[in-house]
Amino acid sequence: MNLIEKIESKQASIGIIGLGYVGLPLGLSFSKNGFRVVGIDISEEKVEMLNQGCSYITDVKNTEIKESIENGNFQATTDFSTISSLDVICICVPTPLNKNHEPDLSSVKYVVTKLQTFLQKDTLVILESTTYPGTTEEQIEKVLTSSGLQVGTDYHLCYSPERVDPGNKKYRISNTPKVIGGVTKECVRIADSLYKTIVNQTFLVSSPRVAEMSKLLENTFRSINIAFINEMALMCDHIGVNVWETIQASATKPFGFMPFYPGPGIGGHCIPLDPMYLSWRAKESNFFSRFIELSQDINSNMPRYVVRKISELLNSKKKCINGSNILLLGMAYKPDVNDLRESPSLDVYELLKEKGALVTVNDPFCHSFVDAQNQSIDVQKKLNYDEITTYDLVVVLTVHSAYNLNDIATSGVSILDTRNALNGIELPNIARIGDTSREIDTGVSEKVLVSG
Numbered sequence: 001m002n003l004i005e006k007i008e009s010k011q012a013s014i015g016i017i018g019l020g021y022v023g024l025p026l027g028l029s030f031s032k033n034g035f036r037v038v039g040i041d042i043s044e045e046k047v048e049m050l051n052q053g054c055s056y057i058t059d060v061k062n063t064e065i066k067e068s069i070e071n072g073n074f075q076a077t078t079d080f081s082t083i084s085s086l087d088v089i090c091i092c093v094p095t096p097l098n099k100n101h102e103p104d105l106s107s108v109k110y111v112v113t114k115l116q117t118f119l120q121k122d123t124l125v126i127l128e129s130t131t132y133p134g135t136t137e138e139q140i141e142k143v144l145t146s147s148g149l150q151v152g153t154d155y156h157l158c159y160s161p162e163r164v165d166p167g168n169k170k171y172r173i174s175n176t177p178k179v180i181g182g183v184t185k186e187c188v189r190i191a192d193s194l195y196k197t198i199v200n201q202t203f204l205v206s207s208p209r210v211a212e213m214s215k216l217l218e219n220t221f222r223s224i225n226i227a228f229i230n231e232m233a234l235m236c237d238h239i240g241v242n243v244w245e246t247i248q249a250s251a252t253k254p255f256g257f258m259p260f261y262p263g264p265g266i267g268g269h270c271i272p273l274d275p276m277y278l279s280w281r282a283k284e285s286n287f288f289s290r291f292i293e294l295s296q297d298i299n300s301n302m303p304r305y306v307v308r309k310i311s312e313l314l315n316s317k318k319k320c321i322n323g324s325n326i327l328l329l330g331m332a333y334k335p336d337v338n339d340l341r342e343s344p345s346l347d348v349y350e351l352l353k354e355k356g357a358l359v360t361v362n363d364p365f366c367h368s369f370v371d372a373q374n375q376s377i378d379v380q381k382k383l384n385y386d387e388i389t390t391y392d393l394v395v396v397l398t399v400h401s402a403y404n405l406n407d408i409a410t411s412g413v414s415i416l417d418t419r420n421a422l423n424g425i426e427l428p429n430i431a432r433i434g435d436t437s438r439e440i441d442t443g444v445s446e447k448v449l450v451s452g
């Protein structure tokens with residue numbers, strides 16, 4: 001039986017290396033579709049939790065893991081020698097930046113050393129981690145060739161970017177098309193037969209490089225558009241126009257416009273990092289992307305703008321940041337997830353602490369985080385609506401669905417809304433970023449126009 005026949009009859013066993021936001025849902029998706037899946041991770045703690053049927057990812061329910069384990073279709077291990085018993089290996093390990101903001105491929109390289117030792121003939125290897133064009137061929141194919149393994153004859157190799165959007169209820173793995181680029185035509189044919197078992201649509205490209213580039217194009221597109229609309233918010237603030245209403249108006253155009261929304265910055269493992277992978281790769285070839293650098297600059301400065309707005313609001317109440325009680329709502333980088341990585345809420349927190357604010361952080365999904373001083377900061381999980389008026393200012397940073405926005409808005413406390421979460425609630429205690437068109441009731445003087 002060849003590998004495609006094994007896949008089509010669900011007799012192929014699948015290994016997922018790296019069981020995080022990407023790898024765990026992917027592995028469970030294969031196991032729910034009848035494959036035997038082995039998850040391999042370096043974290044003993046995660047492996048132990050999974051084998052006990054416990055999830056550490058908001059999107060993944062304990063019952064999903066338990067069912068897959070009980071069906072005999074899922075197990076987790078830290079033992080890389082398991083690779084030798086698997087027909088397919090999907091690599092979903094982290095691809096962060098190092099302290100010099102350059103690609104850190106150490107996890108991918110570590111996995112490749114394990115493939116050198118344990119890979120069996122005819123195995124399909126797919127890299128899913130986000131990375132710069134050329135990685136699959138330069139970091140996997142080349143290294144395996146040096147240890148005597150020829151792609152196409154000894155094993156098969158593809159790149160297929162992961163597009164999962166944690167927290168997205170509409171687009172899941174099954175209804176998000178999968179782009180696949182193989183080193184040979186046969187490689188891509190086998191990977192296509194695999195992914196077709198879990199997704200409705202695949203899109204085959206001519207090489208791993210195109211697949212790698214397509215992922216970076218998607219996320220760089222987002223980063224640049226978010227930066228553009230963030231700059232528009234700064235401009236609207238400056239010239240006294242409501243950016244939110246403006247976007248709403250422009251979005252009525254049924255063609256040629258796609259709404260993006262301003263906010264306190266960008267976060268997560270993708271949008272702040274992926275464009276840097278691309279600009280690093282381009283710089284290697286003496287190509288400098290002004291768009292990428294500019295958007296990184298604008299987006300990474302948004303927390304400073306938020307703090308400037310906080311300062312203005314407090315100032316209008318004859319207060320200053322130093323000594324003020326400020327409540328930050330939403331520490332994760334996006335709604336209804338527990339992911340704090342690169343979250344701009346953390347930057348806002350640090351900037352306020354530097355200026356002497358008494359900051360309380362609230363997030364129903366996150367327990368704690370480590371601050372710039374290496375201190376563990378507890379996150380308040382339950383919001384006490386009765387106490388909300390004890391704060392000098394409440395800052396809405398991430399809009400988790402658990403928040404009762406109406407109660408927060410009508411409490412009378414001064415609010416800075418960085419997401420237009422309180423859209424439609426026009427009360428004098430609410431200020432928004434990118435909107436100086438309205439007068440804010442400060443409760444001190446009559447009324448003050450909050451300027452940019």
Ligand SMILES: NC(=O)c1ccc[n+]([C@@H]2O[C@H](COP(=O)([O-])OP(=O)(O)OC[C@H]3O[C@@H](n4cnc5c(N)ncnc54)[C@H](O)[C@@H]3O)[C@@H](O)[C@H]2O)c1
Pocket residue numbers: 017018019020021022023040041042043046092093094095106107108110111128129130131162163164165166268269270
């Ligand atoms: N999180 C997202 O929304 C998202 C979306 C699309 C693509 N991606 C990309 O997918 C990749 C994984 O991201 P993630 O968010 O799942 O990361 P994550 O940090 O949530 O998970 C990575 C997992 O890999 C494990 N790991 C680290 N080094 C390892 C190694 N050498 N061998 C085995 N396991 C190892 C970690 O313990 C962790 O469990 C990254 O390249 C990321 O850019 C992420």
